[in-house]
Amino acid sequence: MAEIAPVPEKAPVIEDVRLKAPEVSLERAAKLGGVAGIVAVFVSANGMVQAFAERDIISGVLSMGYTLLFLVPLIMAYLAAREPPVLEGFEAPEKGPRNVLAGLIVGALTGLIMAIFVLVASAVDMRRVFINISPQLLELLTFGQGMGGLVFLVGGCLLTGAVGGLMQLAEGRWRRALWGALAWTLLIGLLEVIVAQLFRGLGLGFLSPLFYAGTGGLTPLGTAVVFVLAFLYYWSVVPKVDMWQRRYAHMPAERQRSVRLSLTVAAVLLVAILPQVLGPFVSEVLDLVGIFLLMGLGLNIVVGFAGLLDLGYVAFFAVGAYTTAILTSPASPRWSPEMSFWAALPFVILAAALAGIIVGTPVLRMRGDYLAIVTLGFGEIARLLLLSDWLRPVFGGAQGILKIPTLSIGPIVFRTPVDMFYPIVGFCLVAAYISWKLKNSRIGRAWMAMREDEQVAEAMGVDIVEIKLKAFIVGAVIASFGGALFATKIGSVFPHSFSLLVSITVLVLIIVGGLGNIPGVVVGTLALVGLPELLREFQEYRLLAYGVLLILMMLYRPEGLLPSKQWVRELHEEELMQDAWLKMEEDRRRAQAQAAQGDLPARPEEA
Amino acid sequence: MALLEVRGLSKDFGGLRAIDHLDFHVEEGEIVSVIGPNGAGKTTLFNLITGLFQPDEGEIIFDGHNLVGLRPDQITRLGVARTFQTVRLFFNMTILENVMVGLHGRTRSGILDTILSLPRQREEEEFIRQQAIEALSFFGKRLVGFRLNQPAFVLSYANRRRLEIARAMATGAKLLLLDEPTAGMNPRETLELTELIGRLRDEKGYTIVLIEHDMRVVKGVSDRVVVLDYGRKIAEGDYEEVAHNERVLEAYLGRKAVRSA
Numbered sequence: 126m127a128e129i130a131p132v133p134e135k136a137p138v139i140e141d142v143r144l145k146a147p148e149v150s151l152e153r154a155a156k157l158g159g160v161a162g163i164v165a166v167f168v169s170a171n172g173m174v175q176a177f178a179e180r181d182i183i184s185g186v187l188s189m190g191y192t193l194l195f196l197v198p199l200i201m202a203y204l205a206a207r208e209p210p211v212l213e214g215f216e217a218p219e220k221g222p223r224n225v226l227a228g229l230i231v232g233a234l235t236g237l238i239m240a241i242f243v244l245v246a247s248a249v250d251m252r253r254v255f256i257n258i259s260p261q262l263l264e265l266l267t268f269g270q271g272m273g274g275l276v277f278l279v280g281g282c283l284l285t286g287a288v289g290g291l292m293q294l295a296e297g298r299w300r301r302a303l304w305g306a307l308a309w310t311l312l313i314g315l316l317e318v319i320v321a322q323l324f325r326g327l328g329l330g331f332l333s334p335l336f337y338a339g340t341g342g343l344t345p346l347g348t349a350v351v352f353v354l355a356f357l358y359y360w361s362v363v364p365k366v367d368m369w370q371r372r373y374a375h376m377p378a379e380r381q382r383s384v385r386l387s388l389t390v391a392a393v394l395l396v397a398i399l400p401q402v403l404g405p406f407v408s409e410v411l412d413l414v415g416i417f418l419l420m421g422l423g424l425n426i427v428v429g430f431a432g433l434l435d436l437g438y439v440a441f442f443a444v445g446a447y448t449t450a451i452l453t454s455p456a457s458p459r460w461s462p463e464m465s466f467w468a469a470l471p472f473v474i475l476a477a478a479l480a481g482i483i484v485g486t487p488v489l490r491m492r493g494d495y496l497a498i499v500t501l502g503f504g505e506i507a508r509l510l511l512l513s514d515w516l517r518p519v520f521g522g523a524q525g526i527l528k529i530p531t532l533s534i535g536p537i538v539f540r541t542p543v544d545m546f547y548p549i550v551g552f553c554l555v556a557a558y559i560s561w562k563l564k565n566s567r568i569g570r571a572w573m574a575m576r577e578d579e580q581v582a583e584a585m586g587v588d589i590v591e592i593k594l595k596a597f598i599v600g601a602v603i604a605s606f607g608g609a610l611f612a613t614k615i616g617s618v619f620p621h622s623f624s625l626l627v628s629i630t631v632l633v634l635i636i637v638g639g640l641g642n643i644p645g646v647v648v649g650t651l652a653l654v655g656l657p658e659l660l661r662e663f664q665e666y667r668l669l670a671y672g673v674l675l676i677l678m679m680l681y682r683p684e685g686l687l688p689s690k691q692w693v694r695e696l697h698e699e700e701l702m703q704d705a706w707l708k709m710e711e712d713r714r715r716a717q718a719q720a721a722q723g724d725l726p727a728r729p730e731e732a
Numbered sequence: 733m734a735l736l737e738v739r740g741l742s743k744d745f746g747g748l749r750a751i752d753h754l755d756f757h758v759e760e761g762e763i764v765s766v767i768g769p770n771g772a773g774k775t776t777l778f779n780l781i782t783g784l785f786q787p788d789e790g791e792i793i794f795d796g797h798n799l800v801g802l803r804p805d806q807i808t809r810l811g812v813a814r815t816f817q818t819v820r821l822f823f824n825m826t827i828l829e830n831v832m833v834g835l836h837g838r839t840r841s842g843i844l845d846t847i848l849s850l851p852r853q854r855e856e857e858e859f860i861r862q863q864a865i866e867a868l869s870f871f872g873k874r875l876v877g878f879r880l881n882q883p884a885f886v887l888s889y890a891n892r893r894r895l896e897i898a899r900a901m902a903t904g905a906k907l908l909l910l911d912e913p914t915a916g917m918n919p920r921e922t923l924e925l926t927e928l929i930g931r932l933r934d935e936k937g938y939t940i941v942l943i944e945h946d947m948r949v950v951k952g953v954s955d956r957v958v959v960l961d962y963g964r965k966i967a968e969g970d971y972e973e974v975a976h977n978e979r980v981l982e983a984y985l986g987r988k989a990v991r992s993a
Contacts, residue, residue, distance in 0.1 A: 559847050566846040566853075567832075567839055567860065570825070574833040577822040584782055586808035586837025586903050595843055 146208070146215035154205040154227035158286075161201035161231050162238025165282075168193055169242065169266060171669070172257030176662050178265055181342030182314035188342075189662070190265065192311060195285045198235040202228035202289025225290040232286015236279035243267060243275060302359035309355035314343045316659060319407050326402030400546040409542040410658040412614060415549035416607045417654045420631045421638070421646040422556040423603030428632065429640040430560075430569060431596035432576025433488075434497040436628055437504025440484065441477055441601040443511060443623040445608025448476040450526040450618045451519070457526055459519045466532050466613055473609050474602050481601030485594045492579070504628050511620040525619035532613045545614050552610060556603045557643055563599065572596055630654065633671050637678055735760040735939050736781070736812075736907060741790035743773075743780055743963075750776040752963035753790070758907070763933055763940045765950045767974075768960035769983055774943045775817055777960070778909050782814050783807045795906065809837040813905035815896040817912050817943070823885040827875055830884050830895055831864035834902030867898040870936070871928075890921045901936070908932065910942040914949050926952040947975075959983065 168174055178190030206224040211217045243266050251258050267274030292300055313320055313336075321333045336347035343351065373384060400408040420442055427435045451457045452469035464472075484503050488496050511520045520526065532539040532548055539545050563569045571592045574582035583589050612618050630653065638649025653671070657663045663670070734757040743751040750773045758764050766774050779785045781792055783804040792799040799807050813834070822830050839860060845853040868875040871894045879887075887895060893913055900908055913929070914922040926949045932938045944950050950957060950971060957974045959967040961983040967974050974980055 562846055562849065563843070566857065567836060567841050568843060568846060570829055570833050571836050573825055573829070574822050574836075577824060578820055580784065580804075581816070581820045581822070582833065583804040584784065584808060584814060585834050585899060586805050587833065588803075588805045599843060 144215045146211040146217055148218045149206060149208055149223050149227045151223075151227060151230060154230040155234065157201045157205040158231040158234025159238070161198050161235040164201075165194060165197045165235050165239050166242045168197065169239070169262060170255050170258050171666075172262075173666055175257065175259065175262045175265060176665070180315070180660075180662060181338070181340065182311060183348050184338030184340055184342035184344055186342075186345065189315065191281075194266075195281055198232045198282045199285040199289045201235070202231040202286040203292050204289075205231045206290040206293040220294050224293040225287060228286045228288070228290020228293070229283065230286070231289065232283040233279075235286065236282030239266070239282060240275050240279055243278065244272075247272075298360065298364065301363070302356050305359035305363070306352045306356035309358075310343075310348060310352045313351045314348070317341065317343075318659060319403065322404045322407055323402060326404060396550055397547075400543040405542050407659075408546050410655055412542050412545050412549055413658060414650050414655045415546070415553055416611050416614075417631060417634065418553050418647060418650040419549070419556050419607035419610070420604050420627075421635050421650050422553070422560050422643065423600045423607070424631050425635050425640070425643070425646050426560060426563065426572075426603070427596050427600035429635060429642075430564060430576070431572040431593065433593065433596060434493065434500070435484075435597075435600070436497045436501035436625075436632065437484070437507070438500075438600070438604060438631055439623045439625065439627040440504045440507035441480055441604035442608040442611070442627060443507050443620075444477050444480045444601070445473050445605025446612040446618045446623070447511065447520060447526070447608075448473045448605070449609040449612040450529050453613070454526050454529045456528040458517070458521050466530070466609070467534070470609065473605050477601040477605030478598045480605075481598035482594060484601075485597035489590055489593055501625070501628075504625060508620055508623050508625075511623065520620075523620060525617055527617040529612050529616050529618070531616070532610075542614075545610075549610055549614075552606045556606065559599070559603065560643055568592065568595060630671070633675060637674055734758060735762075735795060736941070737793040738777075738781070739791050739793070741777075741780060741792065742788050743776055743785060744788055750963050751780065751787070754960075754963065754965055756958060756965060758939060758941055760906075760939055761933060761937070762955050763929065763942070763953050765954040765957045766941060766943050766960060767945070767947075767950060767957060768966075772960040772983075773963040774960055775911055776963075778814055778911055778941075778943065781807075781909060782812060805837060808903050808905070811904070811906040812909065813900035813903040813907070814909035815893070815900055815911055815913060817915065819889075819892045819896055821884045821887075821892055821895060821899070824883055826881045827868070827884055827887070827895060828861070828864055828880040831867050831899050831902045832860050834867070834899040835860045835863055835904070838904045864898075864902055867901040868895075870901065870932075871898065890917050890925075893917065893925075897932075901932075901938075905938070907939045907941065910940060912943050912945060914944065914946050922946060922949060925949070929953045951975075 174190040174194050176190070177193055178188045180189045181187065182189055182192055206227040208218060208220075208224075243263060246258050247263055266278055268277045270277065292303060295303060317337050321337060324330050324332045324336075336343055336350070338344050373381065376384065400411065403411070420438065423441070424435065424438050427433050427438070449466065449469055451460065452462055452464045452472055453466055455461050455463050484500065488499050491499060510516055512523055514522060516522075532545070539548055563572075571582065571587045574585065574587060575589060575592055579589060611622075615622075634649040634653045635646050636649075637653060638647070639645025653674075657667050657670075736756075736758040738754055738756040741751050741754040741756075742749065752773075754773075754777070756777075766777065768774055776785065780787050781794075781799065783799065783802055783806070787800060790800075794807075794810060794812060797810055799810070799812070802810075822833065825833070839856050841850075841853040841856050865876060865880070868880070874891055875887075875895060875898065884892070884895060893916075897908070897910065897913065900910075910929070914925050917925065929940060929942065929949075930953055933940055940953075942949075942953070954971055957967075957969065957971055958965060959974055959977070959980050961979075966979045966983060967977045969977075
């Protein structure tokens with residue numbers, strides 16, 4: 126293992142020339158404040174604040190609507206109060222009142238813009254156009270106090286802005302722990318359904334009334350407990366993860382294997398009891414997450430590994446679902462062999478592979494945007510064919526195919542959502558295994574090479590036609606697993622289940638999760654499919670949230686939520702190594718330290 | 733018989749004749765330099781040999797096969813590998829993976845073999861790894877060890893060029909086409925690479941055609957030099973011959989002014 130050079134604590138400084146890095150820009154703070162104000166007005170005027178106001182996070186104290194509203198100045202103030210990146214060789218400015226001031230500016234501007242919005246909205250009736258700017262909204266925004274309530278609104282914005290600025294003063298570990306605790310408190314407050322069910326499932330039902338008020342939201346005691354626990358977790362456990370990983374890397378191979386084994390056993394046990402503990406409602410959501418995860422893993426091969434942007438991915442999902450329906454349902458219109466799910470599965474795979482070839486062949490010579498548009502068309506064609514009168518005798522048109530039998534293995538029948546969880550997880554594991562195995566193989570490397578530079582890959586002996594078709598086929602087969610499970614889970618298939626929206630959702634979730642990275646796909650699915658299912662208020666704003674999320678991801682974190690850690694580290698290490706000046710400085714420091722201790726000679730340089 | 737034989741090769745880009753009835757051959761075990769002023773058609777020649785472009789006329793016979801009409805990957809599998817003038821690595825893949833891609837054409841495992849993790853597939857993966865490391869080891873310690881698992885974009889310019897050569901070596905080619913292998917290198921690195929090109933032939937048995945602008949490199953390694961200008965071969969021979977050839981000097985430096993009086 127390459128030794129990682131310790132990064133100097135402070136950037137080296139040449140003699141007496143101290144180059145100061147720029148301080149927090151107040152002008153930028155003002156800009157961000159304006160943005161925060163507009164965002165706050167936007168979420169108020171589109172009805173989110175009002176819709177979310179019905180759910181409490183802390184019972185009787187804080188609703189989700191207010192949380193959303195005040196998170197805007199909080200986050201913006203935090204960003205505004207952050208110093209611009211310090212370039213190498215510059216001295217970082219001291220943190221101080223200026224950071225807080227930047228936060229306050231954001232808070233003040235947000236408050237001001239919101240106040241103007243409320244004043245204008247109460248003077249002029251805008252409901253003709255903006256139907257969500259209702260008297261109830263204005264009442265909410267003024268805290269039910271009439272125009273005097275504006276003081277609270279502006280005060281709240283100022284306060285959250287100041288808090289956002291103050292957060293920047295906190296040292297790294299504190300900051301992470303505070304943000305972590307805040308996020309978990311919000312999440313636990315929102316996910317009463319899951320947590321209460323979890324308590325019940327574990328036989329700790331008596332805890333629920335302590336945490337939840339019953340009318341939605343946490344009790345003040347519950348809030349405090351969750352906040353403190355989450356804080357402690359981020360404070361003491363998270364910093365150690367890195368150390369544990371390093372310790373694991375230094376273990377002898379045998380110990381490593383036993384650690385891996387025990388972790389696997391723990392994970393299997395957890396998955397086995399999870400649906401039992403969580404009950405039917407949450408299991409239903411998890412099943413849906415699993416099916417989308419399956420599609421995410423499949424599309425990840427096509428888009429993430431091979432770089433082929435496929436916007437019609439839902440077509441393969443439909444092929445899986447309809448093939449299963451026709452082969453297993455007694456109500457299949459034209460031909461009903463009434464096979465079992467497992468007997469039908471090989472045919473589903475064949476049909477999907479064929480569909481992969483049919484979609485893949487005409488687009489072999491296309492790249493990027495063209496490929497995206499053509500596959501988009503294919504997705505729509507698939508849906509329209511299923512819906513058409515022409516193929517009604519086979520696919521049943523808009524009525525679809527009903528009476529698909531439930532899944533069973535021998536005497537075990539997977540009837541409830543809780544039961545279905547297991548086969549879905551099973552298929553997900555198979556898909557993840559296939560992804561992982563292919564990624565680290567000759568074929569996976571050829572895909573990645575093609576994604577990087579098609580022409581060069583070809584010049585290195587990669588048959589582009591073959592490898593593209595293989596990507597489409599594997600992606601199609603994995604999506605068809607999802608479709609088959611979907612059909613047998615729901616018991617019926619209809620063309621409208623296979624809309625463009627499914628393709629887009631799957632694409633968004635792998636982009637958000639981290640393209641090409643399997644754990645990233647899991648996180649993306651949980652966040653983008655699981656959360657909206659649990660928060661019903663959210664459903665209406667789902668597409669809005671996807672859009673905002675995608676734009677933010679593209680701007681600030683194009684590698685996704687969970688990029689490979691190893692890469693990030695190596696990247697930074699290498700940046701330092703390649704900066705010859707810094708390296709020289711570092712070598713000198715090390716030599717001095719060694720001379721001072723009078724021991725070992727300097728380590729010979731790696732070429 | 734020559735390993736590579738180019739006969740009457742022509743290529744037009746619109747109205748521009750990039751290669752004009754070119755005849756050219758390379759014997760097995762030879763190091764041939766292709767030189768010429770900018771725009772003489774040197775890289776186009778490489779692109780035609782490796783199938784990136786299709787010629788308008790002529791044929792390219794390599795090892796008894798006519799390469800005209802074949803796809804680039806088929807040509808690589810027959811034993812012609814190249815590097816690029818502007819380094820074109822798979823920058824986001826690791827150094828080892830870059831070279832492993834080179835072995836794609838020499839291996840067989842399909843999707844099912846891989847998913848089922850058949851012994852044959854595992855052996856093949858091991859073979860790919862071994863061969864890749866062997867190719868990288870040719871460059872001393874620079875590209876092995878902790879470097880193997882670093883992404884290619886972290887490499888210095890000279891190392892990128894070396895990695896590109898290693899990738900070409902891994903394809904199992906008999907003929908290496910090196911497009912300006914020393915461009916952008918400092919004098920010491922250039923010297924070292926010159927030596928290395930000699931070793932590629934002597935130790936590994938490659939036949940090499942290189943495009944080069946640095947005349948010290950050309951002088952140092954070439955058995956034979958071919959000079960192109962406007963897509964035509966204007967001179968051929970060993971370095972000394974070519975270096976004193978009037979037409980070559982003209983192509984590079986321009987014609988002497990003729991006094992009219």
